[in-house]
Amino acid sequence: MRTIVAGQVPRSNGRRRPTLRSVDQAWEAELRLPTPLVELRDPLFGRCRVLLKRDDLIHPDVPGNKWRKLKYLVRDARDRGAGTLLTFGGAHSNHVRAVAALGERLGLRTVGVIRGEEQPTNPGLRRAEERGMTLHYLDRATYRRKTEPDVLAALRDRFGGAYVVPEGGTTPFAFPGLAELVHELDRPYDAVVCAVGTGGTLAGIAAALPAGRRALGISVLRGARSLDAEVTALHRSALRRSLDNWTIDHRFHCGGFARRDAALDEFLARFADRHGWTPDPVYVGKALFGLSVLAGAGAFDGETVVALVSGPGTG
Numbered sequence: 001m002r003t004i005v006a007g008q009v010p011r012s013n014g015r016r017r018p019t020l021r022s023v024d025q026a027w028e029a030e031l032r033l034p035t036p037l038v039e040l041r042d043p044l045f046g047r048c049r050v051l052l053k054r055d056d057l058i059h060p061d062v063p064g065n066k067w068r069k070l071k072y073l074v075r076d077a078r079d080r081g082a083g084t085l086l087t088f089g090g091a092h093s094n095h096v097r098a099v100a101a102l103g104e105r106l107g108l109r110t111v112g113v114i115r116g117e118e119q120p121t122n123p124g125l126r127r128a129e130e131r132g133m134t135l136h137y138l139d140r141a142t143y144r145r146k147t148e149p150d151v152l153a154a155l156r157d158r159f160g161g162a163y164v165v166p167e168g169g170t171t172p173f174a175f176p177g178l179a180e181l182v183h184e185l186d187r188p189y190d191a192v193v194c195a196v197g198t199g200g201t202l203a204g205i206a207a208a209l210p211a212g213r214r215a216l217g218i219s220v221l222r223g224a225r226s227l228d229a230e231v232t233a234l235h236r237s238a239l240r241r242s243l244d245n246w247t248i249d250h251r252f253h254c255g256g257f258a259r260r261d262a263a264l265d266e267f268l269a270r271f272a273d274r275h276g277w278t279p280d281p282v283y284v285g286k287a288l289f290g291l292s293v294l295a296g297a298g299a300f301d302g303e304t305v306v307a308l309v310s311g312p313g314t315g
């Protein structure tokens with residue numbers, strides 16, 4: 001749907017073309033914000049009161065932490081006159097798809113640099129292409145060096161000057177976006193729990209929490225101890241200081257990134273039975289599973305925890 005609102009500029013053929021600002025406003029009017037904060041009644045969480053922050057409902061194409069992380073980044077790209085967003089990800093990256101959708105809606109060309117050899121396109125990448133994204137495959141060795149000057153220069157030669165968005169979209173621009181999430185929390189709470197991939201979402205939430213509240217990240221990666229240092233580095237670069245109101249629990253990866261084990265499967269099946277939908281097993285499922293184990297052991301007795309649904313589930 002193309003909606004034209006205020007600020008149109010006339011074209012010589014008599015048709016009117018939306019300005020960037022009007023496209024923005026039309027797009028933002030489609031977003032479901034603020035997202036609902038709904039109580040989850042479930043004995044799986046012991047004596048902890050859980051409020052689900054349903055960021056998965058923001059927009060089907062740019063759900064959850066994608067919008068929170070990219071909102072101010074795309075504004076910066078346009079303020080700097082960028083015509084192209086270039087980003088990176090694996091073949092199943094939600095982030096790559098979200099950048100394609102945003103680019104299409106906001107009138108920016110998009111390039112998705114995909115890890116690995118070209119393979120038959122999966123539905124996610126097909127969707128990105130349908131939204132106008134140019135896909136470019138990099139073998140794994142080169143992909144690992146994607147931020148080095150020679151690799152970036154080769155990409156620049158091929159696709160022209162682009163605004164480069166890092167894999168996962170974690171940049172200091174995530175901070176104002178995630179602060180908006182925290183400011184939407186209009187009921188009393190003690191802690192926020194979220195899934196951790198790169199740490200950007202956790203870092204942004206921790207940075208915006210009022211005094212006395214804490215953030216707990218559940219890492220979805222096996223043994224990714226470097227995440228703690230990465231979150232601290234994000235705080236130092238965005239805030240010029242470190243924070244002590246957050247921790248990462250590394251025990252609930254369930255076998256590693258995108259892997260699952262019997263305990264996670266059992267939790268998700270019970271959750272689906274009770275609530276009629278299944279959180280995604282890669283991120284939100286592990287965060288809720290971790291929270292249920294910790295809450296069941298009494299870690300949040302008598303407390304209210306906001307659990308972030310940072311991406312869509314099924315059902």
Ligand SMILES: Cc1ncc(COP(=O)(O)O)c(C=O)c1O
Pocket residue numbers: 064065094095168170195196197198199200201202283284310311312
């Ligand atoms: C649905 C979902 N939740 C959580 C995360 C983890 O966020 P972050 O990389 O900011 O730690 C991701 C990855 O971007 C994601 O797709």
